[in-house]
Amino acid sequence: MSPRPGLVLEVDRSTPPTLFWHGERFVLERLPEGSRVVYAPEPLAALEDPVAAVRHALLHPVGDSEPLPALLRPGMRLTICFDDVSLPLPPMAAPDVRQLVIEQVLDLAAAAGVDDVVLVAALALHRRMTEAELRHALGDRVYDAFAPHGLLTQHDAEDPDNLVHLGTTDHGEDVEINKRAATSDLLVYVNINLVAMDGGHKSVATGLASYRSLRHHHNPQTMRHSRSFMDAPSSELHSANWRMGRFIADSGVKVFQIETTLNNDAFPERFAFLQKREWEWSLRDRASYLAVAGALERTPARLARQVLHSVRAPYGLTSVQAGEVEAVHAVTTANVWRQQGVEVDGQTDVLTMGLPYICPYNVSSIMNPILVACLGLGYFFNMYRGRPLVREGGVLILHHPTRWEFHPGHHPSYIDFFEEVLAQTTDPVEMSKTYEEAFATDPWYVHLYRTGHAYHGVHPFYMWYWCAHALAHLGRVIVVGGDPAAVRRLGFSPASSLDDALELARDVVGPSPTLTHVHTPPILMADVR
């Protein structure tokens, strides 16, 4: 039986309570009658033989590109770049897609007599990956073959000796990227395209760029005009990346793009109820829910976080395509939509969502309040095509504990951003003018980014800019169950229950609002008509 497409359910008297993520926990909420619940499509069938699929893609590229073996020759410089720890979420069960792809690229390179091969984790301004994370992404064989010889590197956006300024686009945007990648005869980029935003020219133009280059599109103006950045044709973020990507290509950098898509199978068997619609829960699902929810409820948050961060997703590979960047990405985007797209008629006054324990920037870490805002207003709000799910001036209700808690090693500048910047302003434009430069160039943050496992000093600004479109669009943001002080610092309203939140929402959108709940994860994209 083929997987069922996404669904918009209208809540009636017989509808069972709806599951909301709440950080490291779940809650069941009874939504008002007439509310809509948007469910993601069921997981697409995984490719039966991923290894063969990868091999086929490398030998049969799309767009104006020769097969990979034809691009390889003895004596060449080959650089293989790959997406970092922020993808996919949750991390996938071994073997990771990156391993499957890179092993085959290396096999082809070896067969062609290519000796000068370097691997680069495309971090942009993210934290460096740990050895365990690199081993998980690449597999022990690749890791042990490259890392001991210094041939497995992580992009350092603050290393002036390993950056090259290729020039400026016709929009005056600096294009400065990883020198090894830019000066190689061939740059192979291996993507995991979990959402439609990922991939395309953004891979190289963002993943291998410096702050000098990134600031041209990671800013409030660009984000406000990316509606949404999950829909490339309507995204200024993507327009800028495409300009840069084409500039990089015109500068002589040869890119062989490999993109992969995964199905929606985000949680292992013991969490099967998360993937199902509540009225279809079997007795076993209900028992699982009670057991898991009860155990998490009784477990201290810190321990619950550890348990959940150890979850590995049984994702299945649904497509792999390789070749010329734009042609590859067009196929990829269609495949992402095939898995995640749900048609929704009309906008809503109030949009609700439960936020989980993880987002792209807190793998094995703490989801601090800024990341809560980013996941809700940056990512989930923007998971639309056409129009946002919630109308302009509407209310977004997030369900999350939103603790005033930070990982000091991973997010040092976030702490200062939260304590210093957000205490003064929540306006992305104002903070970019007043504070961004100082944070971006702070020598301590630079040091921690380069030598520790810290996100770059400017990263919390980017997280907030990610919210810029939603902040301008929404009438109010309410957080259910969050630490009131932390929630207020974000400029949002705290509520102790969903009922209280709806009462607050009525002050903004009127006494009888329409309500839509996005049932994620697994991830879905709303095609709002």
Added chain:
Amino acid sequence: MRSLVVERNAARFAAARLASAFGSGRGVESGLGPLRLLETEAPALPDPSWCRVSTLLSGICGSDLATLDGRSSRYFEHVVSFPFVPGHEVVGSIEDPGASGLQAGDRVVLEPVLGCVARGIDPPCPACAEGRLGDCEQVAFGHVRPGLQTGYCADTGGGWSASGLVAHPSQLHRVPDELDDATAVMVEPTACAVHAAFDAGVTEGATVAVLGAGTLGLAFTAALSRLAATGRLPTPGTVLVGARYPHQRRLAVELGATDAVPPDQLPRAVRRRSRSLALGRPSTGAQQLTGGAEVVVDCVGSAASIAQCLEMVRPRGRIVLVGMPGSVHVDLAPLWHREVTLAGTYAYGTERLADGSGARTFDLAFDVVAAQRLGRLVSATYPLERFEEAVAHAAGAGRRGAVKIAFDLRRPRHRPARPGAGPHAGREPA
């Protein structure tokens, strides 16, 4: 007439120290401590030139609380005399002007240090001769008994008394008519802050960190801001205040701080502003800045606060102790290694202005309290009879949303009639 009196009673001081382990002021609250409300006579005039002053308002200072908690350093044993009436932050009214040239009924602020002139010592010690009253070498000598200040001397009385006190004319400053009592009672602590601001050695554009935002921390912030604005001191680039309570942070910014943050966030804020690196693991929170603030002002005076100052001060920087410390255990290795100056600052006298001229600290303090409207820091006043409540309020001022607590000894007709026009007996701030 009744006065609050501190007697030399080792058992009561010990009991107060024990009680204060459960919170400052508990010794007074429990009645076990050294402070008692007694019938007293007005103090005798040491000589005919002295004046007799009746208290209008008299503040409760952090050093008073340390004394009442039995936690003052034993260092002070030889520069106080018992029994004494506390209260050195005083705005009063002249009862008997003596040879002062003042008129009966004039309002005055007391400059409480009992230096050589007040003690009838002639010639004065070198410090007094130079106008550095706080550094007087003779506070245990002369024709009044030992006492570094009025409020710690058995012969002078103190502000917490309905019997009044006696003061040498050199100790009195006439209060301008336009200055209300609440603002005037802030002159003495503000003079301490003014003196500290001059002692801090602030340079143009410097980063200054102020730890603590009780009366002294806020008064220091206000003084630094005003003195810079009037060209009497260089203008610092950044003034960061570590303040535990929200109302303190709000006031600190209103009084001129660039930013005010909770005390545990102050090192991070200093690091950011000074663009320092940090040594130590970020995950433990225990870090030593490689750079830091040029000047760190400790308005707390505890071992923890001094240690925190050492974390935040840059090499060859200056830590100024404004809050009164006692016996503390502090690792001074960073002080040695980074060639940091740890300077005490006490009281007032004469300050050297940027143009080389001198000015009395109290004259500068009068300008600061008026310009910065520091009467707003007086949060509540109490009659003497409710001294237990007053001390408890002062001891818990921060968490109770207050700053300065004072005794109000004015007759009812002299009190401001309108709410908001001044402090009110036993009332919490609105």
